[in-house]
Amino acid sequence: MSEITTSSTASDINVVDGILxxxxxxxxxxxxxALILIAQTHPDIIDRIRVTADRLRQIQVGDIVTYVINRNINFTNICEQHCSFCAFRRDEGTEGAFWLNTEQILAKxxxxxxxxxxxxxxxxxxxxxxxINGRSLDYYVELVTAIKTTFPQLHLHAFSPQEVEFIARQDGLSYADVIIALQQAGVGSMPGTAAEVLDDNIRRIICPEKIDSATWIKIVTTAHRxxxxxxxxxxxxxIETPSQQIAHLDRLKQIQQQAIALKSPARITEFIILPFVGQSAPAPLRSRVGRDQPVLADNLLLTAVARIFLGNYIPNHQPSWVKLGLAGAxxxxxxxxxxxGGTLMEEHITTMAGAEGGTAQTVADLQGAILEIDRNYQQRTTLYELI
Known part of the structure; x- marks a missing residue:
């Protein structure tokens, strides 16, 4: 690597260079x-990390930037839980609460x-x-069946591990029972949301009613199986620490390694960092964090470290234009x-928290952003097959 002619110590440079x-x-x-990399503050060293991440991206997946044409549908914001970062949820019957019926969902x-x-x-x-008939699973299955019957060509990327646990708990079923039923109805893949940070000390503060780390991991690995x-x-x-961030990445790597070892064709398809947006989030966490919008520089360094740490196992990495804005992404x-990422066409959860990135992008918007950095674009499917 090239020489750094700044005040950084030679030992810092040598250690980082050895890792890279x-x-x-x-x-x-x-x-x-990874902890050494995420702790760097000198601009020259951070740029070396960026260059390495970008080069690994090129080695692992090439220079094409992909995108998917999709629509996001949040079918209800009525929720039993009270996560400290969420401005989306409402109690039934309160102002702003909504629950889309099947006809509205089919129209979307x-x-x-x-x-x-x-x-x-x-x-x-x-x-x-x-x-439906006192069963949560029947409601979700009917919803999926209605969409797939009407539009069989659509891939349904639906229902997080938290939703799977909720259905199982409501109906007294196993996670496998729920996943199999949804799969048979037409769900093609599971969003890896509700992970937040896979550290129970953090989860007890920011989302104490949510599933714990072990349950999230169990549901994801069951889905793969x-x-x-x-x-x-x-x-x-x-409020998470760099150590907790890296431990989260390590847990994801272990999940993927397990799927690879089992020769499962179903694995983690992508990794997405979702930077905290606090502008309209509940006051306690917003006050503790002390800012409303993500810090782009922090997100970019974490993005680079995630590529370096995870890229051999999870090759597809996606920024959140909803949270960072299209220019940040x-x-x-x-x-x-x-x-x-995707066109989305609508987005409510992050937008209601105060994100400034917008709720939709056109195909031309995404293609133009890619061309501006001298990369070529390619439409993909949900599972990263090129179209």
Missing amino acids: DRALDVNDISTAD AADAVALSATEICMQGGLHPGAK LGMPTTSTMLAGH QTALTWGCNDL
Whole structure:
């Protein structure tokens, strides 16, 4: 690597260079190595990390930047839980509460198909009243069946591990029972949301009613075993420490290593950092964090370290243009990301928290952002097959 002619100590430079050189030789780096990288503050050293992440992205997935034409449908914001970062949830019967019926959901899906969407991403609040004949699973299955019967060409990327646990708990079923039923109805993959940070000390503060880390991992690994791919996420930039961030990445790597060892075709398809947006979030966490919008520089360094640490196992990395804005997400494409996400067409959860990135992007918006950094674009499916 080139010489740094700044005030950084030679020992710092040598340690970082050793880690980056090992990574460029396609070797795994340790959690201790990742902690050293995430702790760097000198601009020249951080740029070396960026260059390494970008080079690994090129080695692992090439120069094409992918995107998906999809629609996001949040079918209800009525929720039994009270996460400290969430401005989306409402109690039933209160102002702003909504619960879309099947006709409304099908109308949104029809609009998406008219715009050439290949995917519906569907998640919602944990609504105890969402049942048919007293069963939660019947409600979710009927919803999926209605969409797939009407639009069989759509891939349904739907229902997080938290929603799977909710259905299982409501109906006294196993996680496998729920996943199999949803899969048979037409769900093609599971969003890896509700992960937040896979550290129970953090979860007890920011989402005490949510499933714990072990349960999230169990549901994701069960999905893989049953042939359902998942994504993976991390809610970053609030009260978690760098050590907890790296431990989260390590847990994701272990999940993927397990799927690979089992020769499962269903694995984690992508990793997405979801930076904390606090502008309209509940006051206690917002006050503790002390800012409303993500810090782009922090997100970019974490993005690069995630590529270096995870890229040998989870090759597709995506920034959140909803949270970072399209320009911020575009920048992340030079810090290790290779995918710009979806058009979404609508988004409520992050927007209601005060995100400034918007709720939709056109295909032309995404393509233009990619071309501006001298990379070529390619439409993909949910499972990263090129179209």
